[in-house]
Amino acid sequence: MEDLVGNINVPELYEQASSLIMAYAPKLLLAIVTLVVGLWLINRMIGVMDKKLGAKDPTLNKFLCGLISAILKVMLLISVASMIGIETTSFIAVIGAAGLAIGLALQGSLSNFAGGVLILIFKPFKVGDTIEAQGFLGAVAEIQILYTVVNTFDNRRIVIPNGSLSNATLVNVSIYDTRRCDMTFGIHYDDDIDKAKAILQRLFDEDERSLKDPAPRICVGSLGDNSVNLMFRAWVPTDDLWPYYWDMHEKVKKAFDEAGITIPFPQRDVHVYNKASD
Numbered sequence: 001m002e003d004l005v006g007n008i009n010v011p012e013l014y015e016q017a018s019s020l021i022m023a024y025a026p027k028l029l030l031a032i033v034t035l036v037v038g039l040w041l042i043n044r045m046i047g048v049m050d051k052k053l054g055a056k057d058p059t060l061n062k063f064l065c066g067l068i069s070a071i072l073k074v075m076l077l078i079s080v081a082s083m084i085g086i087e088t089t090s091f092i093a094v095i096g097a098a099g100l101a102i103g104l105a106l107q108g109s110l111s112n113f114a115g116g117v118l119i120l121i122f123k124p125f126k127v128g129d130t131i132e133a134q135g136f137l138g139a140v141a142e143i144q145i146l147y148t149v150v151n152t153f154d155n156r157r158i159v160i161p162n163g164s165l166s167n168a169t170l171v172n173v174s175i176y177d178t179r180r181c182d183m184t185f186g187i188h189y190d191d192d193i194d195k196a197k198a199i200l201q202r203l204f205d206e207d208e209r210s211l212k213d214p215a216p217r218i219c220v221g222s223l224g225d226n227s228v229n230l231m232f233r234a235w236v237p238t239d240d241l242w243p244y245y246w247d248m249h250e251k252v253k254k255a256f257d258e259a260g261i262t263i264p265f266p267q268r269d270v271h272v273y274n275k276a277s278d
Contacts, residue, residue, distance in 0.1 A: 031083040038076040042069060063120055066145045112146040115162035119143060124165075125172045133170035134160050178211060179238045181245050185252055186227030188262040193220065193228060199255045200232050207251075209244050211235040227264045 046069045053064065120143070125131050129140050131150065138152035148165055150158040187196050200218050204210045214235050221231030236244045256263055 027084055031080045034083060035076065035080045038080075039073070042072045042076065045072075063116055063143055063145055109146055111163035112161045115164070115166035116143065116145055116148075118166045119148070119162060124170065125175075129175065130173040131170055132173060133165055133168065134158075136160070137173070174238055177238055178235050179241050181234050181236050181241055181248070183232040183234075183245065183248060183252075184221060185230045185232060185256075186224060186263055187230060187256070188264045189228055191228070191261045193230070195259065196230055196256070196261050199259060199261070200230065200252065203248065203251050203255060204232075204234055207244070207248070209236050209240045211237070226266050 046065050049068070050065050119125075125140055127140050127143060130138065131140060133150075136150060136152060136158045138150040138156075138158060140148060141151045141157075142149040143162075147159045147161055150160060152158060185196075185200070187193070197218050201216070204216050204218075210216070211234070216235070217231065217233040219231055220228060222229045232248075234244075234248075253263065
Protein backbone atom coordinates (compact mmCIF):
# COMPACT_ATOMS: atom_id res chain seq x y z
CA MET A 1 0.00 0.00 0.00
CA GLU A 2 1.38 3.34 -1.02
CA ASP A 3 1.85 6.12 1.49
CA LEU A 4 0.45 8.63 -0.95
CA VAL A 5 -3.22 9.61 -0.92
CA GLY A 6 -3.74 11.45 -4.15
CA ASN A 7 -1.01 14.13 -4.24
CA ILE A 8 -0.69 14.35 -0.41
CA ASN A 9 2.20 12.67 1.33
CA VAL A 10 0.61 11.77 4.67
CA PRO A 11 3.76 10.82 6.61
CA GLU A 12 5.53 13.97 5.48
CA LEU A 13 2.53 16.10 6.37
CA TYR A 14 2.35 14.42 9.75
CA GLU A 15 6.03 15.00 10.31
CA GLN A 16 5.73 18.70 9.41
CA ALA A 17 2.72 19.10 11.69
CA SER A 18 4.57 17.42 14.54
CA SER A 19 7.60 19.66 14.07
CA LEU A 20 5.42 22.76 13.99
CA ILE A 21 3.62 21.69 17.15
CA MET A 22 6.91 20.94 18.90
CA ALA A 23 8.30 24.30 17.80
CA TYR A 24 5.33 26.53 18.55
CA ALA A 25 3.44 24.71 21.31
CA PRO A 26 5.81 25.86 24.09
CA LYS A 27 5.75 29.41 22.74
CA LEU A 28 1.96 29.39 22.48
CA LEU A 29 1.58 27.92 25.95
CA LEU A 30 4.02 30.47 27.39
CA ALA A 31 2.18 33.28 25.57
CA ILE A 32 -1.18 32.14 27.00
CA VAL A 33 0.28 31.91 30.50
CA THR A 34 1.88 35.33 30.08
CA LEU A 35 -1.42 36.82 28.89
CA VAL A 36 -3.42 35.36 31.78
CA VAL A 37 -0.84 36.27 34.43
CA GLY A 38 -0.30 39.72 32.87
CA LEU A 39 -4.02 40.53 32.89
CA TRP A 40 -4.26 39.37 36.51
CA LEU A 41 -1.31 41.53 37.54
CA ILE A 42 -2.67 44.57 35.66
CA ASN A 43 -6.10 44.23 37.25
CA ARG A 44 -4.54 43.77 40.69
CA MET A 45 -2.24 46.76 40.25
CA ILE A 46 -5.14 48.93 39.02
CA GLY A 47 -7.21 47.78 42.00
CA VAL A 48 -4.48 48.80 44.46
CA MET A 49 -4.01 52.10 42.64
CA ASP A 50 -7.75 52.70 42.73
CA LYS A 51 -7.82 52.28 46.52
CA LYS A 52 -4.71 54.35 47.22
CA LEU A 53 -5.39 57.20 44.82
CA GLY A 54 -9.14 57.13 45.43
CA ALA A 55 -8.62 58.07 49.07
CA LYS A 56 -6.41 61.05 48.13
CA ASP A 57 -7.88 62.35 44.87
CA PRO A 58 -11.18 60.80 43.72
CA THR A 59 -11.29 63.19 40.78
CA LEU A 60 -8.04 61.96 39.25
CA ASN A 61 -8.58 58.38 40.31
CA LYS A 62 -10.98 56.98 37.70
CA PHE A 63 -9.32 58.82 34.84
CA LEU A 64 -5.78 57.64 35.57
CA CYS A 65 -6.83 54.08 36.39
CA GLY A 66 -8.68 53.72 33.09
CA LEU A 67 -5.86 55.28 31.06
CA ILE A 68 -3.05 53.25 32.65
CA SER A 69 -5.07 50.05 32.37
CA ALA A 70 -5.56 50.59 28.62
CA ILE A 71 -1.86 51.36 28.03
CA LEU A 72 -0.64 48.34 30.01
CA LYS A 73 -3.01 45.98 28.21
CA VAL A 74 -1.82 47.20 24.81
CA MET A 75 1.79 46.69 25.88
CA LEU A 76 0.95 43.20 27.16
CA LEU A 77 -0.74 42.34 23.85
CA ILE A 78 2.36 43.42 21.90
CA SER A 79 4.62 41.36 24.19
CA VAL A 80 2.45 38.25 23.79
CA ALA A 81 2.44 38.69 20.02
CA SER A 82 6.25 38.86 19.95
CA MET A 83 6.48 35.68 22.04
CA ILE A 84 4.40 33.79 19.50
CA GLY A 85 6.69 34.93 16.72
CA ILE A 86 4.79 37.83 15.21
CA GLU A 87 7.09 40.65 14.15
CA THR A 88 6.45 43.45 16.61
CA THR A 89 7.41 46.12 14.07
CA SER A 90 4.71 44.90 11.71
CA PHE A 91 2.33 44.50 14.61
CA ILE A 92 2.97 48.05 15.85
CA ALA A 93 2.55 49.35 12.29
CA VAL A 94 -0.81 47.58 12.04
CA ILE A 95 -1.85 49.01 15.42
CA GLY A 96 -0.73 52.47 14.31
CA ALA A 97 -2.73 52.26 11.09
CA ALA A 98 -5.73 50.93 12.95
CA GLY A 99 -5.34 53.69 15.53
CA LEU A 100 -5.29 56.33 12.81
CA ALA A 101 -8.42 54.92 11.22
CA ILE A 102 -10.17 54.64 14.55
CA GLY A 103 -9.06 58.17 15.47
CA LEU A 104 -10.58 59.58 12.30
CA ALA A 105 -13.79 57.66 12.91
CA LEU A 106 -13.97 58.64 16.58
CA GLN A 107 -13.08 62.32 16.50
CA GLY A 108 -15.79 63.06 19.03
CA SER A 109 -14.35 60.54 21.49
CA LEU A 110 -10.89 62.07 21.09
CA SER A 111 -12.41 65.46 21.81
CA ASN A 112 -13.94 64.00 24.96
CA PHE A 113 -10.57 62.54 25.94
CA ALA A 114 -8.89 65.92 25.48
CA GLY A 115 -11.70 67.52 27.46
CA GLY A 116 -11.11 65.07 30.30
CA VAL A 117 -7.42 65.97 30.35
CA LEU A 118 -8.27 69.69 30.49
CA ILE A 119 -10.72 69.11 33.33
CA LEU A 120 -8.08 67.27 35.35
CA ILE A 121 -5.44 69.94 34.68
CA PHE A 122 -7.49 73.08 35.35
CA LYS A 123 -9.96 71.45 37.79
CA PRO A 124 -13.08 73.59 37.28
CA PHE A 125 -14.81 71.00 39.47
CA LYS A 126 -14.00 67.79 41.33
CA VAL A 127 -15.82 64.69 42.46
CA GLY A 128 -18.43 65.65 45.06
CA ASP A 129 -19.00 69.19 43.73
CA THR A 130 -22.47 70.30 42.70
CA ILE A 131 -22.44 71.69 39.17
CA GLU A 132 -24.99 73.04 36.71
CA ALA A 133 -24.09 72.17 33.10
CA GLN A 134 -25.81 71.17 29.88
CA GLY A 135 -29.19 71.89 31.48
CA PHE A 136 -28.62 69.56 34.47
CA LEU A 137 -27.96 70.26 38.15
CA GLY A 138 -26.39 67.57 40.31
CA ALA A 139 -23.39 66.21 42.20
CA VAL A 140 -20.34 64.96 40.31
CA ALA A 141 -20.02 61.20 40.94
CA GLU A 142 -17.19 60.25 38.55
CA ILE A 143 -14.81 61.86 36.07
CA GLN A 144 -13.96 59.13 33.54
CA ILE A 145 -11.70 59.18 30.49
CA LEU A 146 -14.45 60.26 28.09
CA TYR A 147 -17.43 61.16 30.27
CA THR A 148 -18.39 62.79 33.56
CA VAL A 149 -21.16 61.17 35.59
CA VAL A 150 -23.52 63.51 37.47
CA ASN A 151 -26.19 62.36 39.93
CA THR A 152 -29.15 64.74 40.05
CA PHE A 153 -31.06 65.47 43.24
CA ASP A 154 -34.14 63.65 41.95
CA ASN A 155 -32.03 60.48 41.68
CA ARG A 156 -31.15 60.46 37.97
CA ARG A 157 -27.75 59.50 36.60
CA ILE A 158 -26.58 61.86 33.85
CA VAL A 159 -23.57 61.03 31.64
CA ILE A 160 -22.09 64.20 30.08
CA PRO A 161 -19.26 64.10 27.47
CA ASN A 162 -16.09 65.75 28.73
CA GLY A 163 -15.74 67.66 25.46
CA SER A 164 -19.00 69.47 26.14
CA LEU A 165 -18.01 70.28 29.73
CA SER A 166 -14.59 71.66 28.78
CA ASN A 167 -15.93 73.86 25.96
CA ALA A 168 -19.14 75.20 27.47
CA THR A 169 -20.16 77.35 30.40
CA LEU A 170 -20.81 75.52 33.66
CA VAL A 171 -21.65 76.69 37.17
CA ASN A 172 -19.86 75.17 40.16
CA VAL A 173 -22.43 75.68 42.90
CA SER A 174 -20.45 74.23 45.81
CA ILE A 175 -16.97 75.65 45.25
CA TYR A 176 -17.42 78.25 48.03
CA ASP A 177 -18.44 77.59 51.62
CA THR A 178 -20.99 80.42 51.75
CA ARG A 179 -23.60 81.79 49.37
CA ARG A 180 -25.96 84.73 49.30
CA CYS A 181 -29.65 83.93 49.55
CA ASP A 182 -31.67 86.50 47.58
CA MET A 183 -35.35 86.91 48.45
CA THR A 184 -37.99 89.51 47.62
CA PHE A 185 -41.11 90.15 49.70
CA GLY A 186 -43.89 92.48 48.59
CA ILE A 187 -45.97 94.54 51.02
CA HIS A 188 -48.97 96.79 50.49
CA TYR A 189 -48.38 100.47 49.77
CA ASP A 190 -50.35 101.36 52.92
CA ASP A 191 -48.13 99.18 55.18
CA ASP A 192 -45.27 100.49 57.31
CA ILE A 193 -41.97 99.84 55.52
CA ASP A 194 -39.82 100.24 58.65
CA LYS A 195 -42.00 97.77 60.55
CA ALA A 196 -41.68 95.19 57.77
CA LYS A 197 -37.90 95.67 57.62
CA ALA A 198 -37.66 95.22 61.39
CA ILE A 199 -39.54 91.91 61.13
CA LEU A 200 -37.15 90.68 58.44
CA GLN A 201 -34.16 91.68 60.59
CA ARG A 202 -35.61 89.85 63.59
CA LEU A 203 -36.19 86.68 61.59
CA PHE A 204 -32.64 86.91 60.31
CA ASP A 205 -31.21 87.27 63.84
CA GLU A 206 -33.28 84.37 65.19
CA ASP A 207 -32.10 81.86 62.58
CA GLU A 208 -28.83 80.15 63.55
CA ARG A 209 -27.95 79.58 59.90
CA SER A 210 -27.76 83.32 59.22
CA LEU A 211 -24.21 84.64 58.88
CA LYS A 212 -23.52 88.00 60.50
CA ASP A 213 -20.52 88.68 58.26
CA PRO A 214 -21.19 89.79 55.58
CA ALA A 215 -24.11 91.68 57.04
CA PRO A 216 -27.55 91.17 55.48
CA ARG A 217 -29.05 93.70 53.11
CA ILE A 218 -32.68 94.67 53.74
CA CYS A 219 -34.00 97.55 51.66
CA VAL A 220 -36.67 98.64 49.20
CA GLY A 221 -35.75 96.96 45.94
CA SER A 222 -38.47 98.39 43.73
CA LEU A 223 -41.90 99.96 43.64
CA GLY A 224 -44.07 97.50 41.77
CA ASP A 225 -47.50 97.86 40.20
CA ASN A 226 -49.18 96.24 43.18
CA SER A 227 -46.63 96.22 45.99
CA VAL A 228 -43.56 97.74 47.59
CA ASN A 229 -40.91 95.06 47.05
CA LEU A 230 -38.48 94.60 49.93
CA MET A 231 -35.15 93.06 48.94
CA PHE A 232 -33.76 90.64 51.53
CA ARG A 233 -30.20 89.36 50.95
CA ALA A 234 -28.65 87.13 53.59
CA TRP A 235 -25.43 85.08 53.59
CA VAL A 236 -25.67 81.45 54.70
CA PRO A 237 -23.56 78.27 54.51
CA THR A 238 -23.79 76.74 51.03
CA ASP A 239 -25.35 73.50 52.31
CA ASP A 240 -28.14 75.48 54.04
CA LEU A 241 -29.06 77.71 51.10
CA TRP A 242 -32.28 76.08 49.92
CA PRO A 243 -33.59 74.96 53.33
CA TYR A 244 -32.98 78.51 54.54
CA TYR A 245 -34.76 79.97 51.49
CA TRP A 246 -37.85 77.80 51.94
CA ASP A 247 -38.03 78.21 55.73
CA MET A 248 -37.63 81.98 55.55
CA HIS A 249 -40.55 82.37 53.15
CA GLU A 250 -42.81 80.48 55.53
CA LYS A 251 -41.60 82.46 58.54
CA VAL A 252 -42.06 85.79 56.76
CA LYS A 253 -45.61 84.96 55.74
CA LYS A 254 -46.59 84.02 59.30
CA ALA A 255 -44.80 87.01 60.83
CA PHE A 256 -46.40 89.45 58.40
CA ASP A 257 -49.85 87.98 59.12
CA GLU A 258 -49.35 88.40 62.88
CA ALA A 259 -48.19 91.99 62.41
CA GLY A 260 -51.07 92.85 60.08
CA ILE A 261 -48.80 93.45 57.10
CA THR A 262 -50.41 92.53 53.82
CA ILE A 263 -48.67 90.66 51.05
CA PRO A 264 -50.61 91.92 48.04
CA PHE A 265 -51.41 90.03 44.88
CA PRO A 266 -52.19 91.40 41.42
CA GLN A 267 -55.74 92.70 41.19
CA ARG A 268 -57.80 95.00 39.04
CA ASP A 269 -60.63 97.36 39.86
CA VAL A 270 -63.40 97.09 37.30
CA HIS A 271 -65.79 100.05 37.06
CA VAL A 272 -69.10 99.50 35.30
CA TYR A 273 -70.92 102.54 33.97
CA ASN A 274 -74.58 102.39 33.00
CA LYS A 275 -75.18 104.85 30.23
CA ALA A 276 -78.84 105.86 29.90
CA SER A 277 -80.21 105.19 26.47
CA ASP A 278 -81.82 108.04 24.55
